[in-house]
Amino acid sequence: MPAPTFDPAVAPPSAALPADADGLLKLAAQSMFDNFARTAMGMMVVDRAHRVVWISEGYKRFLPALGHAEDDFVGRRVEEVVPNTMMAQVIDSGRAILVDLLTNQAGTFLVSRLPLRDARGEVIGAMGMVLLDHPETTMQPLIAKFGQLQRELDSTRAQLAEHLTRERRPKHTVASFIGRSPAALEVKRQARRVAQTDSTVLLLGETGTGKELLAHAIHAASARAGRPLVGVNIAAVPDTLLEAEFFGVAPGAYTGAERKGRDGKFRLAHGGTLFLDEIGDMPLALQAKLLRVLQEQEVEPLGSNQVQRVDVRVIAATSRDLAAMVRDGSFRADLYYRLNVLPIRLPALRDRIEDLEALAESLAEDIARRNGLQHRSLAPDALDLLAAQPWPGNIRELRNVLEQASLMTDDLVLGACHFEGVLGGEPVLSDVPRRVVTPAASPVAPQVAGVKPLPQAVAELEAQAIREALQMTGGNKLAASRLLGISRATLYEKLAS
Numbered sequence: 001m002p003a004p005t006f007d008p009a010v011a012p013p014s015a016a017l018p019a020d021a022d023g024l025l026k027l028a029a030q031s032m033f034d035n036f037a038r039t040a041m042g043m044m045v046v047d048r049a050h051r052v053v054w055i056s057e058g059y060k061r062f063l064p065a066l067g068h069a070e071d072d073f074v075g076r077r078v079e080e081v082v083p084n085t086m087m088a089q090v091i092d093s094g095r096a097i098l099v100d101l102l103t104n105q106a107g108t109f110l111v112s113r114l115p116l117r118d119a120r121g122e123v124i125g126a127m128g129m130v131l132l133d134h135p136e137t138t139m140q141p142l143i144a145k146f147g148q149l150q151r152e153l154d155s156t157r158a159q160l161a162e163h164l165t166r167e168r169r170p171k172h173t174v175a176s177f178i179g180r181s182p183a184a185l186e187v188k189r190q191a192r193r194v195a196q197t198d199s200t201v202l203l204l205g206e207t208g209t210g211k212e213l214l215a216h217a218i219h220a221a222s223a224r225a226g227r228p229l230v231g232v233n234i235a236a237v238p239d240t241l242l243e244a245e246f247f248g249v250a251p252g253a254y255t256g257a258e259r260k261g262r263d264g265k266f267r268l269a270h271g272g273t274l275f276l277d278e279i280g281d282m283p284l285a286l287q288a289k290l291l292r293v294l295q296e297q298e299v300e301p302l303g304s305n306q307v308q309r310v311d312v313r314v315i316a317a318t319s320r321d322l323a324a325m326v327r328d329g330s331f332r333a334d335l336y337y338r339l340n341v342l343p344i345r346l347p348a349l350r351d352r353i354e355d356l357e358a359l360a361e362s363l364a365e366d367i368a369r370r371n372g373l374q375h376r377s378l379a380p381d382a383l384d385l386l387a388a389q390p391w392p393g394n395i396r397e398l399r400n401v402l403e404q405a406s407l408m409t410d411d412l413v414l415g416a417c418h419f420e421g422v423l424g425g426e427p428v429l430s431d432v433p434r435r436v437v438t439p440a441a442s443p444v445a446p447q448v449a450g451v452k453p454l455p456q457a458v459a460e461l462e463a464q465a466i467r468e469a470l471q472m473t474g475g476n477k478l479a480a481s482r483l484l485g486i487s488r489a490t491l492y493e494k495l496a497s
Contacts, residue, residue, distance in 0.1 A: 040130060040131060086100065097111075177210060180355065195222040202342065206348050222313070229273045232276060239478075244262075376412055401419065405418045
């Protein structure tokens with residue numbers, strides 16, 4: 001088959017050239033092509049549809065090793081007949097690959113690939129040349145250096161992947177959910193059951209009941225345990241940054257964006273589990289995008305038109321009544337149904353008070369370890385006092401009380417007297433009224449009748465203002481924080497204090 005003829009790739013308009021220049025450029029292009037065909041060890045031309053339209057005589061000697069004859073080779077898509085080729089990428093991108101190593105069953109080759117364009121500059125195909133056969137023999141030092149760099153890169157990537165996976169491993173198992181009450185045992189049974197699936201899990205329950213712990217436990221018991229567990233607290237991330245946090249950012253997507261781009265939480269959790277805490281605080285505008293990702297398992301980073309496939313199991317958690325939010329229009333019904341596939345409701349501490357002693361013992365051990373203290377045990381009267389509390393903050397509040405009492409004394413056995421001052425303070429804000437145990441004799445200086453200490457009066461006034469704001473906004477913390485003139489993070493701190 002004769003070599004094809006081509007117009008020069010970047011010829012200027014003929015009207016701007018001398019009369020014979022256009023013909024000269026065409027002859028130069030043809031001459032250059034002929035020289036390439038003679039001097040290169042092999043050469044091929046591929047059209048816009050990736051079909052091989054011509055091969056040089058030199059290229060024909062590679063066909064037996066590739067398992068093809070000439071009539072079986074020409075006319076077929078290049079990807080089908082040349083393993084590991086990048087000719088298709090050159091055509092699709094319009095960018096040349098001047099020097100590259102190609103390895104397949106025919107051997108290792110030093111190759112060059114150039115796009116071919118028409119007079120308007122549009123890509124009409126590509127030209128590939130085999131510059132050197134078996135370069136490992138004539139370019140051994142360069143090939144050896146390249147191989148060493150490749151091995152070092154692979155090793156670094158493996159170490160980085162191992163580090164990231166180790167950093168995002170689950171910290172808890174199902175056994176970490178302390179309790180032998182019927183309610184606790186049922187939660188553990190459900191957690192083990194849902195761990196065997198890849199379906200979305202929705203953890204429901206009051207604040208401080210252990211939803212994050214259970215998310216870790218489900219991941220640890222699943223087939224994805226060896227892959228990352230990535231968590232994001234939606235309430236702690238500003239609304240303007242949530243989309244970038246979830247879906248990532250393309251390089252240079254906006255002023256100040258990282259030059260190399262940044263992966264979002266979905267990409268970081270690829271192959272593993274994504275834990276979405278406080279899902280009820282997600283803005284409506286982002287809920288639609290999250291729904292699409294859950295349905296399609298695809299993300300599109302900010303500033304990018306490239307869709308990335310992800311394989312992620314989602315565990316969501318909330319202390320809010322999502323069904324009520326759906327009814328009042330503050331949460332999308334379709335997202336709620338997509339999340340509420342495998343719901344698990346975690347019981348409040350007051351509903352499994354028989355677990356309090358085991359919980360307190362476990363928490364006391366952890367408090368002692370973290371603070372470098374000797375272990376504090378609880379006297380029977382202390383357990384009775386603690387069991388009489390409604391615990392609106394649940395296990396998180398119990399831990400706070402135990403830690404305060406442990407740090408305020410050197411005694412190794414904590415009795416009721418060690419908790420009376422702690423429990424006598426302003427209760428944690430909650431819909432559940434708190435029953436406060438008042439000590440018979442206050443250890444602090446007596447108060448003048450009708451006059452409260454200033455810190456107590458300020459705290460009560462602040463608590464009342466927060467209650468009223470939450471009532472006016474129907475429990476919407478973002479709206480309440482705006483009404484109060486404070487940040488959402490500050491509001492959460494005050495609610496937890």
